[in-house]
Amino acid sequence: MSAVVVASFLYVPAIPGFGATGETARIIVYHVPAAWLAVLAYLVATIYSVAYLLSRDFGHDRRALVHAELGTVFCILATVTGAIWSRAAWGMYWNWDPRQTSIAVLLLIYAAYFVLRSTISDVARRARLSAVYAILAFVTVPFLVFVVPRTFPSLHPDLGADGSRVSAMSPEVLVVFVASLICFTGLYFWLQNIQIRLHDLEARRLLERRNTSWGS
Amino acid sequence: MSLRKLNLGTKALSWYSKCVAVLQKDLRLEFRTRYAYSSLIMFAVTTLVAISFSLAGGMTDTDIAAALLWIIFFFSAMTGVSRAFVLEEETGTAIALKMAADPAPVFLGKFLFNAALLMSMAFLVVPLYLVMFNLSVAIVGGFLLTVLLGVVGLAAAGTILSAIAAQSAVKGSLLTVLSLPIVLPLLIGATSATRTALSGSNPDSMAIYIAMLIFYNGSVLAASLLLFEYVWHE
Amino acid sequence: MCGGRSDGVANRIEVQGLGKAYNDRWLFRDLDIIIPDNSVMAVQGPNGSGKTTLLYILCGLVAASSGYINIVLEDREVTQAQKRMQLGLVSPELRLYEGLSAVENLEFFCAVRGLPFSLLRARELLEFVGLAKRGRDFVGNFSSGMKQRLKYACALWHRPHILVLDEPTSHLDEKGAQLVEQIILEQRRRGMVVLATNEPAEVKFGDQSLVLV
Numbered sequence: 001m002s003a004v005v006v007a008s009f010l011y012v013p014a015i016p017g018f019g020a021t022g023e024t025a026r027i028i029v030y031h032v033p034a035a036w037l038a039v040l041a042y043l044v045a046t047i048y049s050v051a052y053l054l055s056r057d058f059g060h061d062r063r064a065l066v067h068a069e070l071g072t073v074f075c076i077l078a079t080v081t082g083a084i085w086s087r088a089a090w091g092m093y094w095n096w097d098p099r100q101t102s103i104a105v106l107l108l109i110y111a112a113y114f115v116l117r118s119t120i121s122d123v124a125r126r127a128r129l130s131a132v133y134a135i136l137a138f139v140t141v142p143f144l145v146f147v148v149p150r151t152f153p154s155l156h157p158d159l160g161a162d163g164s165r166v167s168a169m170s171p172e173v174l175v176v177f178v179a180s181l182i183c184f185t186g187l188y189f190w191l192q193n194i195q196i197r198l199h200d201l202e203a204r205r206l207l208e209r210r211n212t213s214w215g216s
Numbered sequence: 217m218s219l220r221k222l223n224l225g226t227k228a229l230s231w232y233s234k235c236v237a238v239l240q241k242d243l244r245l246e247f248r249t250r251y252a253y254s255s256l257i258m259f260a261v262t263t264l265v266a267i268s269f270s271l272a273g274g275m276t277d278t279d280i281a282a283a284l285l286w287i288i289f290f291f292s293a294m295t296g297v298s299r300a301f302v303l304e305e306e307t308g309t310a311i312a313l314k315m316a317a318d319p320a321p322v323f324l325g326k327f328l329f330n331a332a333l334l335m336s337m338a339f340l341v342v343p344l345y346l347v348m349f350n351l352s353v354a355i356v357g358g359f360l361l362t363v364l365l366g367v368v369g370l371a372a373a374g375t376i377l378s379a380i381a382a383q384s385a386v387k388g389s390l391l392t393v394l395s396l397p398i399v400l401p402l403l404i405g406a407t408s409a410t411r412t413a414l415s416g417s418n419p420d421s422m423a424i425y426i427a428m429l430i431f432y433n434g435s436v437l438a439a440s441l442l443l444f445e446y447v448w449h450e
Numbered sequence: 451m452c453g454g455r456s457d458g459v460a461n462r463i464e465v466q467g468l469g470k471a472y473n474d475r476w477l478f479r480d481l482d483i484i485i486p487d488n489s490v491m492a493v494q495g496p497n498g499s500g501k502t503t504l505l506y507i508l509c510g511l512v513a514a515s516s517g518y519i520n521i522v523l524e525d526r527e528v529t530q531a532q533k534r535m536q537l538g539l540v541s542p543e544l545r546l547y548e549g550l551s552a553v554e555n556l557e558f559f560c561a562v563r564g565l566p567f568s569l570l571r572a573r574e575l576l577e578f579v580g581l582a583k584r585g586r587d588f589v590g591n592f593s594s595g596m597k598q599r600l601k602y603a604c605a606l607w608h609r610p611h612i613l614v615l616d617e618p619t620s621h622l623d624e625k626g627a628q629l630v631e632q633i634i635l636e637q638r639r640r641g642m643v644v645l646a647t648n649e650p651a652e653v654k655f656g657d658q659s660l661v662l663v
Contacts, residue, residue: 245550317563
């Protein structure tokens with residue numbers, strides 16, 4: 001896993017950026033996978049939230065939390081890389097372009113999710129309410145991802161053209177892009193695996209501590 | 217009429233009467249104490265006056281004017297809508313209510329109450345707003361419809377979110393944090409629709425914005441109805 | 451989910467392996483009891499031992515950490531919706547609407563349960579709990595003893611099978627305590643009572659006793 005990640009870093013400097021937007025276009029290799037993962041993570045977190053509400057199994061709540069944490073990290077990455085590109089391509093870091101707005105809102109959703117969790121001390125109540133919030137917020141995501149960009153004009157490259165973005169990439173860039181996509185996804189799965197194991201261990205330790213303090 | 221249809225009919229009827237009971241109770245209490253309404257109106261009017269004063273006269277930029285209206289509505293809504301559940305938790309009546317009432321009628325009753333509250337606020341604030349900022353409305357029907365839909369949407373999202381916030385340690389202040397991401401699409405749509413209605417330019421896009429608002433309201437209401445029982449009891 | 455017990459008793463409360471934990475501490479654990487019909491269960495224990503929490507778990511207001519409580523009526527497990535009709539709770543933490551009058555409170559809780567309201571019955575009930583002629587007064591103006599009496603009225607309106615009482619005689623004078631005794635004995639005849647208390651006078655009502663530590 002880690003070897004693959006390192007390899008993707010070595011590839012990128014080797015290929016020059018393409019003509020129209022210049023060197024800065026290289027950022028697409030990082031920005032797009034990060035954004036894609038930020039959204040995917042949220043989807044998975046929502047699914048686990050639904051699973052928790054139906055089964056009341058705390059394992060699902062832990063997994064939802066892990067995916068939310070990772071999603072936040074990738075979301076921050078996507079937002080920052082997006083802002084850098086925006087500055088380089090159009091001269092300003094932030095202009096509330098619909099796509100920018102949607103990634104910012106996703107970040108706000110994540111932030112609100114964690115704030116909510118931090119204000120509730122009872123474990124069952126915390127899991128239940130944060131699950132409801134995640135699902136409710138998910139309902140508004142289609143608006144941001146699909147409706148808003150279609151209703152309002154956008155500078156974001158992949159909108160206004162249907163799939164031409166992908167085919168417009170030269171083969172070398174395409175290879176790196178896809179490789180990065182795969183690597184990022186791999187990184188994501190690797191991280192969530194570790195985090196889930198960590199959280200499960202913590203939960204088990206808490207249970208043990210609880211049981212021993214009862215016995216004494 | 218089959219027995220099954222009869223059963224569903226009576227169930228819907230009992231839902232309706234329970235929802236009305238909740239609504240009536242809240243309206244009665246609110247009418248007697250004016251707890252939420254006064255803080256709501258105070259907030260909205262103070263903000264309006266402050267902005268208008270600092271601009272010293274008219275507002276020629278409809279973009280900013282539209283945005284301001286919805287900023288005022290949003291923050292006023294946050295103050296007013298939280299009453300629905302936070303007050304119940306703080307005064308201890310939430311336990312009695314949970315023991316007696318089913319989730320769906322409670323949600324609908326509280327939602328209707330919040331919608332009524334926010335609409336009455338809009339009724340007062342909108343004329344003041346138009347007067348203070350010296351605005352004229354190009355598309356009146358569209359403007360009114362936007363205000364109506366926007367306010368109802370704020371009520372829908374705000375009701376379930378205040379139910380969530382009421383069960384946390386910080387209650388009221390959490391509501392704004394939770395609401396912003398969820399309500400943002402609504403605010404964007406409403407602001408754009410208001411801008412179009414005020415300036416009159418590009419009137420065809422009005423229909424799209426209205427459609428978006430209707431769709432948003434519908435989704436949030438449906439989702440809230442489904443999710444509310446998980447907020448209501450363990 | 452009924453624990454496999456079917457000794458033919460149609461109405462009972464089954465508690466199996468019930469436990470409640472807060473973070474790294476168990477409040478109570480491994481509770482196994484059957485509360486039969488027509489009986490009173492008295493839950494005792496020092497402050498903070500979880501008496502109120504146990505009652506709230508029974509009412510469905512708090513989630514258990516392990517195990518479960520089942521209310522079985524007519525051999526069927528009672529759903530959360532049915533609990534609203536079959537349980538009546540009186541507790542210090544439960545408050546009524548102070549901006550409404552006594553009758554309005556009764557009317558509200560009756561309507562929200564989907565029951566038809568009758569002013570006559572309301573008056574009878576208020577008289578029974580010792581609040582005759584106070585029906586139109588706002589609860590905000592009541593003394594704590596009067597509020598406690600009204601709580602009983604609200605808890606009894608829908609004729610629940612199970613009365614759940616947390617500190618039943620708090621805020622009540624001697625006459626009030628006698629009223630509570632009357633209510634408990636009557637309820638025991640028709641259904642069940644689960645009460646949480648430290649008062650020895652109240653504990654003596656219990657057919658069974660559960661002591662939490």
